[in-house]
Amino acid sequence: MTKRATMIDVAQRAGVSQATVSLVMNGVSNPRVSQATRARVMEAAEELGYRKGPRHNVPEHRxxxxxxxxxxxxxxxxxxxxxxxxxxxxxxxxxxxxxxxxxxxxxxxxxxxxxxxxxxxxxxxxxxxxxxxxxxxxxxxxxxxxxxxxxxxxxxxPSVVPGDVAGGHAATDALLRAGHRRIAHLKGEEWIEAAQDREKGYRQALTTWDVPIDEELILTGGWTVDGGRALTTRLLDSADPPTAIFCFNDRMAVGAYDAIKSRGLRVPEDISVVGFDDEDLASYMVPPLSTVLLxxxxxxxxxxxxxxxxxxxxxxxxxxxxxxxxxxxxxxxxxxxxxxxxxx
Structure with missing residues (x-):
């Protein structure tokens, strides 16, 4: 008997994730899925003879x-x-x-x-x-x-986790592409695996750009607004403050904004800031926060x-x-x- 094509097969043929195949085949609107990607998924599904549909035909109460x-x-x-x-x-x-x-x-x-x-x-x-x-x-x-x-x-x-290392790399790379070289990182607590991975991505991006890693620009202080405010204040008090800050999460970025503005400085004209998580608050900050989506x-x-x-x-x-x-x-x-x- 011929093996029935699955979403995994379609994803491999189209070069996308299984979740993307699901979004396309079920007609779910998502701004991250371009028209070109949708066309590629549909073409792969047609070639493989994949057809979506309920997997279980049972009464509603069952x-x-x-x-x-x-x-x-x-x-x-x-x-x-x-x-x-x-x-x-x-x-x-x-x-x-x-x-x-x-x-x-x-x-x-x-x-x-x-x-x-x-x-x-x-x-x-x-x-x-x-x-x-x-x-x-x-x-x-x-x-x-x-x-x-x-x-x-x-x-x-099977397991699925976020690509935190690549996310930390992308956040830092965006600041490097903007010309920043003194980029601070407000990291989460050491016991948080995501904090370790995001810091790893930060370090990898600096290394890729041949930018020396300054350990004095890497500060640990939790994941709260207060933590972000306190750590940013320390950075601004230093002899050679950073021109950009990558925060472990958006809440720390809120604190970073507060500390920067309390010194009469502006985001992003004086200091650029990037967060992580893309919480709802990120798009309402002034200016709206660049961040990494979980x-x-x-x-x-x-x-x-x-x-x-x-x-x-x-x-x-x-x-x-x-x-x-x-x-x-x-x-x-x-x-x-x-x-x-x-x-x-």
Whole structure:
């Protein structure tokens, strides 16, 4: 019997992500997907004979269920993009998503799994709000499972995480292209994996441009507005302050704006600033903040598609894959060319 083409096959043929194929095939509007990309995806689908459609033909009261276990929902604003992205993608396949907040408590995880296994559950999205290594419950070994925003050392399940290193590189590269050479980095706490990766991207970009890394321009101070304000004040008090700042997240960038403006300086004419996360507040800052997008919706869509393929027995051989979704730079108004007198 001829193997049925999947979204993974279409993605490989078109040279795009599985999430992009899903957006195109289901007619979902997304400004990141160009008309040329849409045409390429449709052409690949036609060549492979791929046809979208519900994977499960069951009565409404027996619609299949995906369980989404997430450790936190309140500490950052990013739980909802995960939940909504998974829900929307699953709905396109006539599947329901049931969400449980477990606080990483094994007892709560087991209770949630007990309920899900009593339902028409077809798979589990095991999710963390911050990117980190986990050990998924052993009970998931015999259940189609995808790890979302986390991964296992043993690689027992497919996983999807954001490309934080590349995102940090893109943010720093944008400042370098604007002529900046004294670029500070306000980094997150050392225990945060995303902080380590974004700093790595920052360092790689400087190295690529043959710009010496000045350790005095790399400051650690959490991820809050207050932290960003305090660290930027320290930088402005230094003998040779930076002309640009790359912040671990948008909240630190808010603090950086405050400190810069309190000195009578302007963003971006005097100091350029780039954030990370693309929180809603970024586009409302004055000037609007250039930042790096965390692709939570795209990650969730990829996870659901992979889970459904796994449930259909299509991608079992891909169980060890760990996918990183691109974190694109969103350029707004906070980057300005460095004055020619300050160019290195």
């Amino acid at each position: 619609r299949p269920v995906i369980g989404l276990l997430i450790d936190e929902v309140m500490s950052t604003p990013f739980a909802m993009p995960f939940i909504e992205g998974a829900r929307d993608e699953a709905a396109l396949q006539d599947v329901i998503v049931a969400t449980f907040c477990t606080r990483s408590d094994p007892k709560l995880e087991n209770a949630a799994l007990d309920l899900l296994f009593e339902m028409n559950v077809i798979g589990i999205l095991y999710t963390t709000l911050t990117t980190r290594q986990v050990v998924a419950p052993d009970r998931l070994s015999d259940m189609p499972t995808v790890l979302m925003n986390c991964y296992e050392k043993q690689r027992r399940h 692709p939570h919706d795209e990650m969730a869509r990829w996870a659901v598609g992979t889970l459904l393929d796994q449930n259909d027995g299509i991608s079992a051989h891909r169980s060890a894959q760990r996918v990183k979704i691109e974190c694109p730079l969103i350029e707004r108004g906070s980057i300005h060319p460095v004055p020619s007198t300050e160019r290195g």
